[in-house]
Structure formats: C-alpha cells, structure tokens
Amino acid sequence: MTDNDKTTSAAVKSQSIITTVEQLQKQFSRLHALSRSNPINDWAIRERLLDDLEMLLSDNRENLAHAISADFGHRSESETQFAELFPSFTGISHAKKYGKSWMKTRRASISAMYRPAHNEIQPQPLGVVGIMVPWNYPLYLAVGPMIDALTAGNRVMIKMSEAAPKFAETFAKVVDHYFSSDMVCVVLGEVDIAEAFSKLPFDHLLYTGSTEVGRIVMAAAAKNLTPVTLELGGKSPVIVTKDVNLESVVNRVMMGKTLNAGQTCIAPDYVLIQREHHQHFISLAIEWLQKHYPNIENNEDYSYIINAAQFNRVQGYLDELPADSVHNLTGVDANPEIRLMPPVIVSEPALSSQLMQNEIFAPILPLIHYDNLDDAIQFVNERPRPLALYVFGNDDNEIYQVRTQTVSGGVCVNEVILHVAQHDLPFGGVGDSGIGAYHGKAGFERLSHMKPVFVQAKLNGMNLLLPPYGDLFRKAMALFLK
Structure with a gap:
C-alpha cells in the first residue's frame, strides 16, 4: 500500500462515525452505490467480516461493559456478559458454521405440468441495511442484527441510542477501528438524527424499541417502501396453571424480572395466578431476593434504571396505586439519586392503571387472579398480542x-x-409487539432477497401450448384441469 493509499484509507475510515444529517445522507449514498456496483456474493468475505466482529468483541469486552455500566449509573457486568456478550459470540459462531450453506442456491419443487424445467431459490444480498438500536441492551441489539446483515452480504448503518451515549461513542470508535466505512458505519445523535435515519431509503430497516416509536419509524419507512423488521415490546404475560411447583415458578419469573432491573423487552410483565397461590408467591419472592440479591442497595449484581426520566415514569406508576397493594420485597426503598429501584410485587392493580396499560420495563411485578384457565387465556387474548408468553x-x-x-x-x-438466545428459533413479535423475525437462518433470509428462479429445460413441450389452440391444447388442458 502506498502512502497515498494509506491517506485515502484513513480518510474513508473517519467516515465510519456519522454525527450530522449531511454526513448521514452522504454515507448512505456511498454505501447504496457500492451495494449496486459491488454486491458481496463471496462467502469468504462475509466470513472475514464475522471474524472481524468476533475480534472486536473479544478485544473490547471490558471497555464495552464499562461503558454500558456508566450509562446506567451501574449495570452488572456479569449481566452484560450473560445477556449481551455471550449471545453475541454464540450468534457469530452459529452464522459462521451455517452461513455458507444458507447462501447456496437451493432447488424448489415444481408442478408436473412444467417439467422437465426446475425451480431454484437464490439468496442475494439486499444491499444496505439500517439498524436502530435501543438503550436497554445496546451491545447485543446492535451486534445481533449486524450478524444477520453481514452473513447475508449486506452493508450496514447503525443508529445508536442517544439514551446510552457513553456506550454509543465507545461502540462507534471500536467499529471504526475494525471495519471499513465501505461496510459498516455507526451513527450518533439525538432524535433529529434518528428521524433522518428512518427516512433513508434502506433496502431493509430493523428497529428495536417501543411500539409508539415503532409506528413512527414504520410511517417514515413507508414513504420509501422500505421493508421493516420491528422488534417492539408490550406486556408479556406469565400464566401459572394450578398444577405447578410454585417455588420453581418464582425462581424463573424473578430471574426474568430482575435481569437488568426489568429493563428487558421480553421480561415477564405480569403474572396470572390462582388466588390460593398469591400470598405464597410473594413469600417465596422475598426469600428468593434474600438469597440472590442480599444487601440489594450495595449489590454489584443488581442494575440501576437507565435515567431519571425512566425512573420517574415507573415511580409514577407506583404512586397512583393504593399503598397496601404494593409489596416491598427487600425492605429497601427506591433511591432516585442513584436510580436504584428494588423489586416490588403489586397485588391486583386496577386494569385501568398505568401499570396495566403500559409496558412496565422495571422490576415491578403485578399479580392478577384468575379462576380457571379459560379466564386466563381470555385475559391475554383481550389485549394486544405480546412479544413473549410464559x-x-x-x-x-x-x-x-x-x-x-x-x-x-x-x-x-x-x-x-x-x-x-436460541439461534435456530426466529425471534420477533406479532401485531402490536412487532413485525418480522430474525436470528440465525430466519435472520439471514429476512435480510436477503430470496430470489425465485425458473430454469427451463432445453427440450420441453411448451411450444405445444401456443396458439392457434387446437385439439392437442384442449386435451392437455382437460388433463391438467382434472
């Protein structure tokens, strides 16, 4: 490489971090043009990009975890390892193991009428994929879609959440170091940049976040006929049947509700439970927290609420409830100064309350009584379809x-x-909880054009079906239309 080449390379590299609308539009145009003139159809290139992503994570895991913790005030680094780094590494391994086979042209069945022709499905890169990342799991929800996009041969633009600025800046810097701006670039900025990002004519746009913002993103994308994958949220219910080991239920539900202090789109949002289990559930939850989060106010394993706005939102949900319905499970009060919110259980909150109308996204767990299983099912079905059900x-x-x-x-x-975390299962919502699914092969196909190809045989009988239509044609139609 000559000195001039090095200078050019450095100049291009600096374009990997986008902070203005003008830079955003210019970089998109560049990637769009490259995707049309130089599509990435070679598995070796895709595999090398996945290797680079794996190296990025391996080399920077501590810095990335520290940045996330700084944004939260405190975020358990063990949780970051378990919920963000681990599925990212396994996702890359899964893609490298199977990606080459996913991208092969495959045969499809064909009607006997058209034989000896045959059908094929040829996966091709879409081009440029936009990824809009939320703040709650900013590493995995950037890297997960990125794995699928790169495996499918796409170029990628990633808009980081302005609510997690320290991580966004750190991630942008490491991406800039490991990837050329011809392949991947990171976009930083506030709501105006996010709005401009969603209006770009991507070949596919993947957004993870709230249902409310998802509607705005989809409306912006629709003006360009940009296909979207929307990973939203909602109120994911837990149904506890009568014949159950309640201790096991509490163990798993409380794990899900305390992970990242409940700031998880698929966290258990509320529990449908028979009345006779109610008090026992609360007692077991208290015991569980004493065992797993002792001294919760000083426990390194417990995470804080991301910012004051989110803390005040969920505290407001509690403030409107009758005091005797809120069960403090730890004996520790919420601390707005450091945004520590210990877990609580709420007994039978009014269905009209904010707690039951909105996704909670905090360590607050409502218990709702039901009499028989049909009632519990009806309760779920009368509400918007959830992202997860337990x-x-x-x-x-x-x-x-x-x-x-x-x-x-x-x-x-x-x-x-x-x-x-199951890479052979598609992950996505339905109705208000999302559109489309990704992860593993489902993500590869979601971010590929699965192009149908009809291949005619050199010797075929199609000329027999041309006009003028005579007896032979009528006999063939009579046979085919039986």
Whole structure:
C-alpha cells in the first residue's frame, strides 16, 4: 500500500462515525452505490467480516461493559456478559458454521405440468441495511442484527441510542477501528438524527424499541417502501396453571424480572395466578431476593434504571396505586439519586392503571387472579398480542391449551426469556409487539432477497401450448384441469 493509499484509507475510515444529517445522507449514498456496483456474493468475505466482529468483541469486552455500566449509573457486568456478550459470540459462531450453506442456491419443487424445467431459490444480498438500536441492551441489539446483515452480504448503518451515549461513542470508535466505512458505519445523535435515519431509503430497516416509536419509524419507512423488521415490546404475560411447583415458578419469573432491573423487552410483565397461590408467591419472592440479591442497595449484581426520566415514569406508576397493594420485597426503598429501584410485587392493580396499560420495563411485578384457565387465556387474548408468553405447569393438556389458544411472538414453557438466545428459533413479535423475525437462518433470509428462479429445460413441450389452440391444447388442458 502506498502512502497515498494509506491517506485515502484513513480518510474513508473517519467516515465510519456519522454525527450530522449531511454526513448521514452522504454515507448512505456511498454505501447504496457500492451495494449496486459491488454486491458481496463471496462467502469468504462475509466470513472475514464475522471474524472481524468476533475480534472486536473479544478485544473490547471490558471497555464495552464499562461503558454500558456508566450509562446506567451501574449495570452488572456479569449481566452484560450473560445477556449481551455471550449471545453475541454464540450468534457469530452459529452464522459462521451455517452461513455458507444458507447462501447456496437451493432447488424448489415444481408442478408436473412444467417439467422437465426446475425451480431454484437464490439468496442475494439486499444491499444496505439500517439498524436502530435501543438503550436497554445496546451491545447485543446492535451486534445481533449486524450478524444477520453481514452473513447475508449486506452493508450496514447503525443508529445508536442517544439514551446510552457513553456506550454509543465507545461502540462507534471500536467499529471504526475494525471495519471499513465501505461496510459498516455507526451513527450518533439525538432524535433529529434518528428521524433522518428512518427516512433513508434502506433496502431493509430493523428497529428495536417501543411500539409508539415503532409506528413512527414504520410511517417514515413507508414513504420509501422500505421493508421493516420491528422488534417492539408490550406486556408479556406469565400464566401459572394450578398444577405447578410454585417455588420453581418464582425462581424463573424473578430471574426474568430482575435481569437488568426489568429493563428487558421480553421480561415477564405480569403474572396470572390462582388466588390460593398469591400470598405464597410473594413469600417465596422475598426469600428468593434474600438469597440472590442480599444487601440489594450495595449489590454489584443488581442494575440501576437507565435515567431519571425512566425512573420517574415507573415511580409514577407506583404512586397512583393504593399503598397496601404494593409489596416491598427487600425492605429497601427506591433511591432516585442513584436510580436504584428494588423489586416490588403489586397485588391486583386496577386494569385501568398505568401499570396495566403500559409496558412496565422495571422490576415491578403485578399479580392478577384468575379462576380457571379459560379466564386466563381470555385475559391475554383481550389485549394486544405480546412479544413473549410464559406458561408454567405440569399438565401437558393445559400447556397445549395455552400454546394453541393464544398468539404471541414467542413462548417459553416452564421458563422465561431464554428463547431469545436460541439461534435456530426466529425471534420477533406479532401485531402490536412487532413485525418480522430474525436470528440465525430466519435472520439471514429476512435480510436477503430470496430470489425465485425458473430454469427451463432445453427440450420441453411448451411450444405445444401456443396458439392457434387446437385439439392437442384442449386435451392437455382437460388433463391438467382434472
């Protein structure tokens, strides 16, 4: 490489971090042109990009975790390892293991009428994929879509959340170091930059965040006919059947509700439970917290609420409730100065309350009573379809009833949250909780054009079906239309 080449390379590299609308539009135009003139159809290039992403994470795992913690005031680094770094590494490994086979042209079946022709499906890169990242899991929800986009041969632009600025800046710098701006660039900025980002004519736009903002993003994308994947949220219910080990239920539900202090789009939002289990559930939850988060006010494993606005929002949900319905599980009060919010259980909140009207996104767990399983199913089905649904029980018939009579983005049986980490399962919502799914092969296909190809045989009988239509044509139609 000559000195001039090095200078040019450095100049291009500096374009990897975008901070203005003008830079945003200029960089998009550059990537769009490259995607048309130089599509990435070679597996070796895609694999090398995944290697670079893996190296980025391996070399910078501590810096990235520290940056996330700084944005939260305190975020458990163990949680970052478990919920962000681990699924990122396994996602890359999965893509490298299977990506080459996913991108191969595959045969599809064909009607006997058209033989000896055959059908094929040829995966091709879409071009430029836009990724809009939320603040709650800013590493995994940038890297996860990025894995799928790169495996599918796309160029990528990533808009980081302005609510996690320290991580956004750190991530932008490391991406700038490991990737050319011809392949991946990171966009920083406030709401005006996010709005401009959503209006770009991407070949696909993937947004993770609230349903309210998801509607705005989809409306902006629709003006360009940009296809979207929207990973939203909502109120993910837990249904506890009558024949159940309640201690096991509490163990899993409280894990899901305390992970990242409840700031998880698929966290258990509320529990539908029979009345006789209510008080026992609360007692077991208190014991669970004493065991897993002792001295919660000084516990390194427990995370804080991301910012004052989010803290005040959820504190407001509690303030409007009757005091005797709120059960403090730790004996420690919420601390607005450091945004520490210890877990609480709320007994039978009014269905009109903000707590039951909005996604909670905090360590607040409502318990709602039901009399029979049909009532619990009806309760779920009368509300917007959730991103996740969790059912606990030992009766296979009741589990089957819940699975078949409800519709949700995903389901866990006798577990919570872990379906998101399964790379052979598509992850996505339905209705108000999202559009489209990704992860693994589903993500590869979502961010590829699965092009149908009809291949005619050199010797075929199609000329027999041309006009003028005579007896042979009529006999063939009579045979085909039987």
